[in-house]
Amino acid sequence: MGMYRGFVVWAGGTVIILVLFLWFVSNGWPGSPNGCLLNTPNTCFCEAFNPLDVQNGAPGVRQKVNTWSNLYAIFTSLLVAVFVFLDRKKFAGGTPPNLIRSATAVPDVYIFAVLFLGLGSIWFHGSMTQWGGTVDGISMYIYAAFLPFYSIRRFYPSDRFFWIGYLLTIVVFAFLHNRMSSFITILILVIAYLIVEVYIWIRTGKIMQGKPVTIVLWLSAVVAILAASFFWWASQTGNFLCFPHSFFQPHGMLWHTLAGVMAVLLYFYWRLADDPV
Numbered sequence: 648m649g650m651y652r653g654f655v656v657w658a659g660g661t662v663i664i665l666v667l668f669l670w671f672v673s674n675g676w677p678g679s680p681n682g683c684l685l686n687t688p689n690t691c692f693c694e695a696f697n698p699l700d701v702q703n704g705a706p707g708v709r710q711k712v713n714t715w716s717n718l719y720a721i722f723t724s725l726l727v728a729v730f731v732f733l734d735r736k737k738f739a740g741g742t743p744p745n746l747i748r749s750a751t752a753v754p755d756v757y758i759f760a761v762l763f764l765g766l767g768s769i770w771f772h773g774s775m776t777q778w779g780g781t782v783d784g785i786s787m788y789i790y791a792a793f794l795p796f797y798s799i800r801r802f803y804p805s806d807r808f809f810w811i812g813y814l815l816t817i818v819v820f821a822f823l824h825n826r827m828s829s830f831i832t833i834l835i836l837v838i839a840y841l842i843v844e845v846y847i848w849i850r851t852g853k854i855m856q857g858k859p860v861t862i863v864l865w866l867s868a869v870v871a872i873l874a875a876s877f878f879w880w881a882s883q884t885g886n887f888l889c890f891p892h893s894f895f896q897p898h899g900m901l902w903h904t905l906a907g908v909m910a911v912l913l914y915f916y917w918r919l920a921d922d923p924v
Contacts, residue, residue, distance in 0.1 A: 649750055650739065653731040656755045657724055657762060664766045668773065675704045678776035682825075690884045691775060692898045695891035701775045713772040716899035720765020723907040727914050728758050734918075746801060747917040753797065753809075760790040761910045765903060772899070777825070784824035784832075785817065790910065791833050792816040794840035801922045802847060851923045861919050868912035875905035 680701045683691040689698065694710040701709065708714050734748040743749045747757065767786020770779040796813040800806075820832050848854045855862040878901035881888040888897045 650732060650735045652752075653728040653735075653755050653758050656758050657728040660724075660759050660762050661721055661766070664763070668766075668769055671706075672708055672773065673706055675706045676701070676774040676776050676779070677704050678774070678778045681771070681775050681777050681780045683780075684775065688884060692772070693882050693884050693889040693891055694772075694896050694898070696775065698775075708773045709775040710772040710896075710899075712894060712896040713899035713903075714769050716896070716903050717765035717768045717772070719904045719907050720762050723765070723911050724758050724762035726911060727754075727761055730914075730918065731755070731758060745917065745920055745922040746797070747914065747920075753800070756813075757793060757797070757914065760793050761907070761914070764790045764910060765907060768903065781821070781824055784829055785821050787829065787833055788817045788820040788824075788836070791836035791840075792820065794913075795836060795843050797917070798840060798843040798847065801920075802850065847923055851921070853921075856916075856920045858919065861916055864912050864916040864919070868909045868916060871905050871909040871912060875902045875909065878902045878905070 680698070681691065683689055684698055684701060692710070692713060694713050696709040699705075700707060731748075731754045734743060734754075735750055738748065738750075747754055763786045765786075767789075768783050771783035773779065792813055796809055796816070799812075800809040816836075820836070823832055851857075855865045878888065878897045880886065882897035882902065883889060884891075890896070
C-alpha cells in the first residue's frame with residue numbers, strides 16, 4: 648500500500664477539494680467580500696466580475712479564467728506522484744539515494760503541496776470572499792514553507808524538527824495572512840529557502856549539486872518563478888497586461904501555471920540531488 652500512497656494523496660486531495668468547491672459553486676458563497684473589493688477600482692487581479700454577486704453570496708464562479716486555470720495543478724501533482732511511485736517501486740526494500748525518493752511521508756506531503764498550490768487558489772478567485780483568500784494564502788504557505796524545511800531536513804535528519812517546524816510555520820503564517828502583505832510573507836519563506844540552499848552548496852562544495860542536469864533544473868525553476876512573478880505584477884489591476892474583459896488573463900494563464908512549472912522543476916532537482924547527511 649505504501650508504494651501507492653502518493654496516488655491516494657493525489658486522488659483523495661483532488662476529489663475532496665473539487666467536490667467541496669463545486670458544492671459552493673452550486674449553492675452560493677457565504678462570507679464577507681475580500682479586501683481587494685474595498686479599493687476603487689477593485690484590486691482583485693484584473694479579471695472582471697460582478698461585485699454584487701459577492702455581496703449577495705450568489706452561486707457561480709467570479710473570475711472564470713483565473714479560477715479554472717488552476718486546474719493545471721491536478722496534472723503537475725500527478726506527474727510528481729507518478730515519479731514518487733516509480734522511485735518507491737525501484738527502491739522497495741533498498742536504500743533510496745535521497746529523502747524525496749524515499750518511502751517516508753515527505754514525498755506525499757510535496758504531492759499535496761503541489762496539488763493545493765493550484766486548488767487552493769480556486770477558492771479565492773472563485774468566491775472573492777475573505778475566507779476564500781485565506782484558503783488561497785494557506786495553500787501558498789503549505790508549499791513555500793516546505794522549501795526551507797525540506798532543505799534543512801536534507802542535512803539535519805530530525806523528523807521531529809521537520810514536522811513541528813513545518814506545521815507550526817504554516818499556522819503562524821496563516822495567522823499573519825490578513826495582517827501582513829502576502830508578498831512579504833512568501834518572500835520571507837523564499838529567502839529562508841535560498842539561505843539554506845546556498846548553505847548546502849557551501850557545505851558540499853557543489854553549487855546547484857554540481858551536475859549539469861541539476862544546474863539546468865534549478866536555474867530553470869528560478870527562471871520560471873521570476874517569469875511568473877513578472878506576469879503576476881504586469882497583470883495587476885491597471886498595469887499594462889490587465890485586460891479585464893478578455894479571455895487572456897496572464898494572472899491565471901501565466902502566473903499560476905509557471906508557478907506550477909517551478910514546483911515540478913524543483914522536485915526533479917531534489918530527486919537528482921545528493922543529500923549532505
